[in-house]
Amino acid sequence: MRAIVCESYGPPDVLRLEEVTKPAPKREEIVVKILATAVNSADWRMRKGEPFPVRFFFGLTKPRRPVLGGVFAGVVEEIGQDVSGLRAGDAVFGVTGMTFGAYADYISLPEKAVLTFKPPAISFEEAASVPFGGLTALHFLKKANIESGQNVLIYGASGAVGTAAIQLAKHYGALVTGVCSTENVALVRSLGADHVIDYKKEDFTASDEQYDMIFDTVGKASVLSSQKRLKKNGRLILGASGLSQMWQSVTASITTRTKVISGVSAERTDHLITLKELLETGAFRPVIDRCYPLEKIVEAHRYVEKGHKKGNVVITMAKASENS
Numbered sequence: 001m002r003a004i005v006c007e008s009y010g011p012p013d014v015l016r017l018e019e020v021t022k023p024a025p026k027r028e029e030i031v032v033k034i035l036a037t038a039v040n041s042a043d044w045r046m047r048k049g050e051p052f053p054v055r056f057f058f059g060l061t062k063p064r065r066p067v068l069g070g071v072f073a074g075v076v077e078e079i080g081q082d083v084s085g086l087r088a089g090d091a092v093f094g095v096t097g098m099t100f101g102a103y104a105d106y107i108s109l110p111e112k113a114v115l116t117f118k119p120p121a122i123s124f125e126e127a128a129s130v131p132f133g134g135l136t137a138l139h140f141l142k143k144a145n146i147e148s149g150q151n152v153l154i155y156g157a158s159g160a161v162g163t164a165a166i167q168l169a170k171h172y173g174a175l176v177t178g179v180c181s182t183e184n185v186a187l188v189r190s191l192g193a194d195h196v197i198d199y200k201k202e203d204f205t206a207s208d209e210q211y212d213m214i215f216d217t218v219g220k221a222s223v224l225s226s227q228k229r230l231k232k233n234g235r236l237i238l239g240a241s242g243l244s245q246m247w248q249s250v251t252a253s254i255t256t257r258t259k260v261i262s263g264v265s266a267e268r269t270d271h272l273i274t275l276k277e278l279l280e281t282g283a284f285r286p287v288i289d290r291c292y293p294l295e296k297i298v299e300a301h302r303y304v305e306k307g308h309k310k311g312n313v314v315i316t317m318a319k320a321s322e323n324s
Contacts (some may be wrong), residue, residue: 004106004297005066009049012301015050015103017294020067023079023108030086030111033079036128037069037102037315039297040160044305053152056097069102069315071095073118073127074076083111091118093127095135096268103297106316114267119280126286129312131267133160134275134284137168137217138240139265144213144235148173153204153229154216155212155213157193158184161239162289163311166191173282177211179204187287187310205229215239218307226256287311294318 002020004015005080025031031157044069049055073093076086094115101107109115109143118127146152152169156162157178169176170192178193195206205225212234214226219240226236236258267312278284287308292300294317304313 001217003067004069004294006047006063006068006309007066008062008258009047012044012047012305014047015068015298017297020104022106025080025083025108027080027082027172028111029080029108030076030083031106031108032072032074032092033106034072034102034104035308035317036073037317038071038128038132039292039300039304039313039315040071040132041304042070042132043068044301047301049261065100067101069096069100069104071128071131072107072273073124074187080111086111091120091124092116093118093131094272096132100159102269103294103315112269114269114272114274116269117278119276122167122279122286125141125288125291125314126234127315129160129286129288129314130164130274130275130279130284133312134168134209134266135267135271136161137165138271138274139268140215140237140239140261141165141172143260144215146172146174146213146238150174150212151177151210151231152213152215153177153179153224153270154193155179155204155214155216155221156240157188157196158310159217160287160309161217163187163191164284165217166193167214167284171278174213177204177209181308183266184310189266191285191287192239197208199204200304210234213321223260230258232258238266250264261278288314290314291316 003020005018006015008014012274074203076088077088090113096102120241151176154162154165176193177195178188180188180197182200182311188196210231215237217239291314
């Protein structure tokens with residue numbers, strides 16, 4: 001089968017298309033024919049081995065698992081003899097966890113992996129665009145105890161996590177302000193944001209508005225300035241915190257008693273099912289910026305790493321559209 005192999009950390013050019021052995025399912029595993037995957041911020045950071053401490057878990061000098069890719073949508077092709085909840089032909093989507101492997105024609109996964117059935121009304125490309133941003137946004141919003149009537153600001157509102165966070169916050173009844181660039185104001189408004197701030201023209205931290213929750217999805221907002229815009233007992237969510245934000249968050253927690261929520265988001269099947277149900281009712285819609293064929297994944301990584309994509313960048317396999 002075809003697979004994109006990454007045998008060293010570095011720029012997008014380290015990714016190579018190769019022929020590798022197709023997996024066979026073990027007793028409690030399934031083999032999924034992947035029809036679409038996606039490139040997100042976690043993918044390019046893993047490709048580069050950044051931040052450096054991740055290498056202690058995934059390989060010091062090169063990735064221990066050379067086939068990257070953390071999300072997928074496809075069709076179950078084979079099942080192990082002890083699999084009972086899925087059968088060949090089922091259309092599914094989900095995440096691979098720390099095993100990666102979605103940059104390939106096929107992948108083997110435990111039946112109990114974080115996956116669920118694809119709604120018939122959405123394409124495989126759309127399904128593959130949902131898990132990364134959707135699961136990240138849902139994890140942090142729930143951890144912050146989002147409630148109806150809260151005033152929520154989402155910084156980086158046009159990215160994969162931001163576009164999901166807007167829709168989820170609105171679903172839970174919040175009043176949502178999205179912060180994005182001029183080019184993305186219309187998109188953010190179309191997703192349901194009640195107010196949109198163009199960060200090229202206005203600094204939200206300079207206003208007098210107070211928020212119950214500020215969700216920085218891209219790791220670029222000032223922690224110390226953001227906490228001044230929080231109401232008493234407000235929550236600051238750092239969904240993509242770097243070293244600078246982490247240090248600022250410690251200071252903010254100690255000096256102002258600001259509740260800071262950060263860390264790695266959990267990938268849970270029940271959360272994925274929630275997203276599936278919202279897709280089915282139309283309360284959540286996938287946002288796709290561009291689609292690339294598998295052969296152009298280097299170009300896709302290069303584009304995503306620039307940090308200006310709208311929503312998600314999807315990788316399509318051969319004939320993916322015929323199966324939508």
